[in-house]
Amino acid sequence: MSDIVLQIDGVEVAAKEGMTVLEAAQKAGIYIPTLCHHEKLEPYGACRLCLVELESRGRSRLVVSCLYPVEKGLVVKTRSEKVDRVRKMILELLLSHAPDAFELQDLAKEYGADKYRFEKEPSFCVHCGLCVRYCAEVKKKEAIGFVNRGTKREISFIPEIASKECWNCKECFPLCPTEALQAAFVLAKALSFPSTEHAPAE
Amino acid sequence: MERINSANELEALRKSILSSRDTNKPCITICSGSACHASGSKEVASRIEEEIANQGLSGTVDVRKTGCHGFCEKGPIIVIHPEKICYFQIKPEDVSEIVTETIIGKKIIERLLYTDPATNEKIVYESEIPFYKNQERLVFGSNGSIDPKNLDDYLAIGGYSALAKALFQMTPGQVVEEVKKSNLRGRGGGGFPAGSKWEGSRNAPGDIKYVIVNADEGDPGAYMDRSLLEGNPHSVLEGLTIGAYAVGSHEGYIYVRQEYPLAVENVTTAIKQAQEYGLLGKNILGSGFDFTVKVHMGAGAFVCGESTALMTALEGRAGEPRPKYIRSNVKGLWNRPSVLNNVETWSNVPLIINNGADWFTKLGTESSKGTKIFSVVGKINNTGLVEVPMGMTLRDIIYKIGGGIPGGKKFKAVQTGGPSGGCLPEELLDLQVGFDELTKAGSMMGSGGMIVLDEDTCMVDVARYFLEFLTDESCGKCVPCREGIRQMLQTLTKITQGKGKEGDIELLEELAETAREAALCALGKSAPNPFLSTLKYFRNEYEAHIKEKRCPALSCKELIAFYIDPKKCQACTTCARKCPSNAIIGGKNLIHMVDQEKCTKCGTCFEVCPPRFSAVKKISGEPVPDPIPEEARIIVRGGKKNE
Ligand SMILES: Cc1cc2nc3c(=O)[nH]c(=O)nc-3n(C[C@H](O)[C@H](O)[C@H](O)COP(=O)(O)O)c2cc1C
Ligand code: SF4
Ligand code: SF4
Ligand code: SF4
Ligand code: FES
Ligand code: FES
Numbered sequence: 001m002s003d004i005v006l007q008i009d010g011v012e013v014a015a016k017e018g019m020t021v022l023e024a025a026q027k028a029g030i031y032i033p034t035l036c037h038h039e040k041l042e043p044y045g046a047c048r049l050c051l052v053e054l055e056s057r058g059r060s061r062l063v064v065s066c067l068y069p070v071e072k073g074l075v076v077k078t079r080s081e082k083v084d085r086v087r088k089m090i091l092e093l094l095l096s097h098a099p100d101a102f103e104l105q106d107l108a109k110e111y112g113a114d115k116y117r118f119e120k121e122p123s124f125c126v127h128c129g130l131c132v133r134y135c136a137e138v139k140k141k142e143a144i145g146f147v148n149r150g151t152k153r154e155i156s157f158i159p160e161i162a163s164k165e166c167w168n169c170k171e172c173f174p175l176c177p178t179e180a181l182q183a184a185f186v187l188a189k190a191l192s193f194p195s196t197e198h199a200p201a202e
Numbered sequence: 203m204e205r206i207n208s209a210n211e212l213e214a215l216r217k218s219i220l221s222s223r224d225t226n227k228p229c230i231t232i233c234s235g236s237a238c239h240a241s242g243s244k245e246v247a248s249r250i251e252e253e254i255a256n257q258g259l260s261g262t263v264d265v266r267k268t269g270c271h272g273f274c275e276k277g278p279i280i281v282i283h284p285e286k287i288c289y290f291q292i293k294p295e296d297v298s299e300i301v302t303e304t305i306i307g308k309k310i311i312e313r314l315l316y317t318d319p320a321t322n323e324k325i326v327y328e329s330e331i332p333f334y335k336n337q338e339r340l341v342f343g344s345n346g347s348i349d350p351k352n353l354d355d356y357l358a359i360g361g362y363s364a365l366a367k368a369l370f371q372m373t374p375g376q377v378v379e380e381v382k383k384s385n386l387r388g389r390g391g392g393g394f395p396a397g398s399k400w401e402g403s404r405n406a407p408g409d410i411k412y413v414i415v416n417a418d419e420g421d422p423g424a425y426m427d428r429s430l431l432e433g434n435p436h437s438v439l440e441g442l443t444i445g446a447y448a449v450g451s452h453e454g455y456i457y458v459r460q461e462y463p464l465a466v467e468n469v470t471t472a473i474k475q476a477q478e479y480g481l482l483g484k485n486i487l488g489s490g491f492d493f494t495v496k497v498h499m500g501a502g503a504f505v506c507g508e509s510t511a512l513m514t515a516l517e518g519r520a521g522e523p524r525p526k527y528i529r530s531n532v533k534g535l536w537n538r539p540s541v542l543n544n545v546e547t548w549s550n551v552p553l554i555i556n557n558g559a560d561w562f563t564k565l566g567t568e569s570s571k572g573t574k575i576f577s578v579v580g581k582i583n584n585t586g587l588v589e590v591p592m593g594m595t596l597r598d599i600i601y602k603i604g605g606g607i608p609g610g611k612k613f614k615a616v617q618t619g620g621p622s623g624g625c626l627p628e629e630l631l632d633l634q635v636g637f638d639e640l641t642k643a644g645s646m647m648g649s650g651g652m653i654v655l656d657e658d659t660c661m662v663d664v665a666r667y668f669l670e671f672l673t674d675e676s677c678g679k680c681v682p683c684r685e686g687i688r689q690m691l692q693t694l695t696k697i698t699q700g701k702g703k704e705g706d707i708e709l710l711e712e713l714a715e716t717a718r719e720a721a722l723c724a725l726g727k728s729a730p731n732p733f734l735s736t737l738k739y740f741r742n743e744y745e746a747h748i749k750e751k752r753c754p755a756l757s758c759k760e761l762i763a764f765y766i767d768p769k770k771c772q773a774c775t776t777c778a779r780k781c782p783s784n785a786i787i788g789g790k791n792l793i794h795m796v797d798q799e800k801c802t803k804c805g806t807c808f809e810v811c812p813p814r815f816s817a818v819k820k821i822s823g824e825p826v827p828d829p830i831p832e833e834a835r836i837i838v839r840g841g842k843k844n845e
Binding site for chain 2 (some may be wrong): 044048049062063067069082090093119
């Protein structure tokens with residue numbers, strides 16, 4: 001496969017066809033913040049934190065680096081006035097739900113995001129979809145999914161599956177950037193499959 | 203029915219259909235579109251059939267149930283051919299008179315005619331009614347004359363001749379070239395040139411390709427796609443088949459929402475008939491070209507109209523937008539090249555192939571060619587579907603065709619482009635409608651929704667309303683849309699409640715930038731438009747709400763009060779009797795007063811106070827005057843002085 005050379009933050013970076021800008025940057029040791037990205041999972045593009053500025057033909061636009069395929073001669077800026085401004089706003093929007101998430105705390109400092117800019121509505125889940133996708137794509141169990149749409153969207157364990165699978169797995173738990181997943185599991189267990197807690201793993 | 207096996211056989215069949223039809227034979231067409239169904243056209247139609255039979259006219263008078271005529275406001279609509287006499291708002295009771303008087307007696311029934319509100323004159327013929335006269339109904343016009351369930355009707359008006367022409371006289375490449383040359387742009391959203399989209403698919407690698415009709419139509423108040431699919435399904439199928447031939451596709455899908463049962467029914471029937479005739483399926487018209495079409499019913503979420511969400515739903519998964527930097531025409535449905543176009547876009551194709559790109563480009567503006575169907579609703583006299591050449595001004599659409607604003611109210615703005623479109627003010631009434639013209643003005647064409655707003659509309663509240671719709675309809679996947687639009691809605695809601703504060707406009711602008719720049723799909727990217735366009739043209743209203751706690755349109759409940767002017771109140775007691783919350787203190791010969799504590803601001807008193815008194819006032823941004831003292835409230839009549 002032919003090498004593609006592109007420019008990220010003024011540095012020439014070599015990448016392979018089919019790579020994303022994020023992968024190319026990571027390989028070159030250039031850091032781009034991500035929340036919903038995971039190397040084992042299909043790209044998702046939901047948090048939009050990984051956005052970068054592209055310049056082509058004198059025009060600039062924002063794209064998300066975890067999805068954008070590398071192209072020869074691409075000029076990418078991982079930080080710019082606009083990227084920083086939009087990223088800060090996205091952080092502030094997320095912080096109203098999960099004000100204490102560690103990953104968000106550090107980024108908030110970096111980008112000067114005010115965690116109290118929007119009214120606190122601690123639902124904790126930031127909808128990164130890591131748990132849902134991990135369970136579906138890696139474990140192929142689909143014990144957890146999203147229900148509803150828009151602002152009512154939330155994660156939900158499917159009791160029939162979760163009661164059988166989750167107890168011995170819990171591999172998605174460490175992926176969650178907030179405490180939402182643990183809490184949802186405890187709640188689902190209490191409500192939907194309380195007895196299985198004591199059941200030995202057959 | 204026997205299969206048609208060549209272009210010649212198609213023409214022969216067309217001739218035999220036409221010769222079996224006597225153009226002088228009376229024919230009553232009745233609109234059977236969804237809107238007219240709702241206002242009783244079904245009963246009218248069966249009464250007509252009964253009456254024809256009862257009066258011994260079976261066989262001498264035809265009855266044809268057609269699709270929507272566009273003027274739904276005045277439905278059910280009857281047109282009597284060959285004279286083309288138009289009757290409106292027909293009730294079953296009118297039927298026997300119509301048959302006796304007009305069909306047999308050749309007399310016109312005055313009271314069923316259209317009355318021009320401008321001149322108060324009665325108008326007999328469709329072509330003379332201002333609503334129709336100023337339109338250019340290329341795509342939509344046949345809706346009123348054919349029975350959508352009868353393929354022969356479509357053949358009679360030249361149907362499928364464009365398909366025959368494409369298959370036998372043109373190469374696929376030439377078809378793409380012709381569509382490119384016509385500069386046909388997508389009628390469903392962004393106005394992307396259809397020809398380039400087709401070309402991309404045609405050139406994309408892969409043997410399996412798809413063509414798809416987007417009949418999701420989620421914009422509130424818009425129903426042109428439904429009407430076309432209901433009223434003229436074969437024109438959509440013909441366009442789709444030509445497109446399939448052009449890009450090399452053998453499988454097509456019609457994605458139509460489940461809430462459109464008549465459209466589903468009619469298009470399903472049309473597909474079956476076309477297959478029987480050999481106009482769909484294997485070896486179409488003996489050309490060797492194979493193409494099949496399936497109807498897919500969508501669950502009817504607004505976001506499913508978005509192209510990647512629609513394709514995901516077609517694949518049988520949850521209809522959520524997919525992040526993509528490779529276009530669907532190269533990698534779409536099941537990752538194969540897929541051309542997705544809107545219903546109206548496909549319907550334009552047979553016209554272009556038959557008449558040529560040069561004919562098509564004669565109509566329109568520099569960059570927008572042909573016609574566009576608009577769904578004109580809101581504060582306008584003639585609501586309905588209108589088809590006009592691109593480049594007609596908003597003023598002509600609203601006043602000449604739409605008949606202006608009811609109730610002597612002043613025009614305030616027109617909202618175009620659906621929920622994520624924008625509002626254009628009076629100064630822009632002379633703007634020509636076209637994709638780029640509307641976008642440049644801060645609105646958009648979208649799928650052709652047009653909502654007329656009058657002086658009583660608060661523009662901040664309009665923005666709030668559309669953002670509320672969009673927050674509900676957002677799929678909730680990406681942060682800028684799910685969270686950003688929600689915050690915009692909260693801020694706008696506070697402003698309309700008089701709780702706005704300095705800095706809110708700037709915050710809204712920042713949120714708008716985030717959604718526009720960073721959202722995953724076009725729903726989120728365009729969601730700030732209602733706010734941005736109202737801010738651009740009506741900034742003063744935002745400022746009045748925030749700084750003076752005043753709603754200039756006297757519409758936001760939290761910011762208005764009802765007050766009875768003591769000098770004008772004649773103690774007629776009407777308002778006191780009608781107030782649903784007993785908030786009016788009054789009595790015989792007593793000047794009335796509104797108890798502000800009890801008042802729910804329903805506005806009833808304002809509406810019922812007799813115009814000759816006009817004592818009730820709506821006020822905003824100013825304190826309600828103190829009640830006048832008890833003794834001064836007594837009204838003394840008849841000149842008798844109580845000194
Ligand atoms: C949220 C959203 C809803 C949409 N709804 C529709 C729709 O109902 N009908 C439609 O034809 N296009 C709709 N579109 C536009 C489609 O994504 C797509 O651009 C269009 O169907 C392409 O066909 P056209 O080029 O012929 O317009 C929608 C877009 C978005 C972002
Ligand atoms: S529960 Fe955690 S991992 Fe799952 S979507 Fe929410 S934030 Fe992401
Ligand atoms: S912009 Fe809105 S509708 Fe589109 S993907 Fe994001 S959340 Fe879903
Ligand atoms: S606005 Fe309604 S509630 Fe208030 S006084 Fe008038 S009628 Fe009564
Ligand atoms: S990491 Fe790219 S959008 Fe979340
Ligand atoms: S449905 Fe009858 S005129 Fe539109």
